[in-house]
Amino acid sequence: MKTEVNKPLSFRRYPSTTALQCFETAARHLSFTNAAQEMHMTQSAISKQVAQLEEMLNLSLFYRTPHRISLTPAGKTYYLEVLEILKHIEAATTSLMSNSDNSEVLKIVSHPTFCSRWLMPALKGFSQAQPLINLDIKELAGPFFSEDQNVDVAFLYGDGIWGGMESIKLFDEYSVAVCHPDYLKDKAPCTSNIDNCTLLQLSSRPSAWYEYFRQQDISIDGTFVGPRFDTFHTTISAALLGYGIALVPLRLVAPELRSGALVTAWRYAVKGRGAYYISYPLSLGRSHKIKVLLEWVSAYLDTSNDHEQGLDFYQQS
Structure with missing residues (x-):
């Protein structure tokens, strides 16, 4: 007898986006009435979507009483997961809609303080000069590069040696x-x-x-x-x-x-003991957007030096 091992996606059961939105809104408000107002739907429509979702999951997501609803333990867990899914869909959709067909996104990460106090002044005017490169800047205090992160460029402090990365020293x-x-x-x-x-x-x-x-x-x-x-x-x-x-x-x-x-x-x-570097994956070394950013940062450094920052006033070792 022939056994089908991998079923196509179309045969798997997934909740609709509408059902997830109705559940998330109701869970956030703990009210089908308020959820209906936000979603511009009727209360019965919200309740029906949630009921169908519960039926598909074979789990109760809400405790229901005549005057209020509250999340079950399973509902609380599912709410947090659904919230992240909807945020991801929103971010992906917004990113796609904001970029034209011939534009590209440059994903940058930096330590928060360095980002606000050095990187932001350094990148002033970049978007106007390079309208086809859309900056996506994130501030992170922890590790900037890992297998599950999609990053093009990082501004790092250290010794300049990071696996799989090309690093260019900015300054001590x-x-x-x-x-x-x-x-x-x-x-x-x-x-x-x-x-x-x-x-x-x-x-x-x-x-x-x-x-x-x-x-x-x-x-x-x-x-x-x-x-x-x-x-x-x-x-x-x-x-x-x-x-x-x-x-x-x-x-x-x-x-x-x-x-x-x-x-x-x-x-x-x-x-x-370390210095500040601009680093990017070796695989992106020939990328146009990386080349443009490196040229921009280099030009900025040429217009600002340590003497302008007042370094010559201090005794140094």
Whole structure:
């Protein structure tokens, strides 16, 4: 007897998009009436779609009482899954509709603080100059490249060596100690005595302050003590609010230093162990959109240098 192993998709049972939308809306509102108003359908139509979905799944998604509905445990689990599916459909549809037939999308990822404080100024005017390249920029704090991520370019900090990637160095990192101007009032901070200072810490760089003093041949206790934050952005915000002294890359706080919103506590810039790179998969090395972006970033770097950022003011190792 012939057995059909793989059935075509048309023979499999899938809920309709309408049924999923009705369920998601009802689950979000916990009301068939409110769901009907949002979906521009009748209450009975919403209820029927959900009932048919439950019948297909052979599961109850809602507890029903005369005055209210609530999600069952299975309904709660299914709601979260359906929500992600609908978001993905919406994003895919919007992306397709927003791009013309002869345009392409350039998917970029960057650390949030670097993205807002360096990358955004660097890419100003790019979309106008390259209307056929649509930027899709994501901010990520974790690993930027993995098998399940679709990324064209990443702006990374490190040693420039990432598997399967071509990396081009942008610039070294020099960090300075900054604080609110009022924070130094009634204090006489010096690098040999920080007892009256609060050192703001970055979680991903627990040894940053130790390295700052070590490069100056200063041995000091308490470099690991102080409020700890996840990102440079939050650390900078804390310094602006007078929490203490933050050790952050000079390029990321150049605007605040120029305006006087922040001042340097000590006249020294510590060189980081890594540098900033623009990286892309080796398979995209001949891509037109990568070539255009590299040329744009290179031109931007030519118009902004370390002396304009005030690096020459600081003592360096």
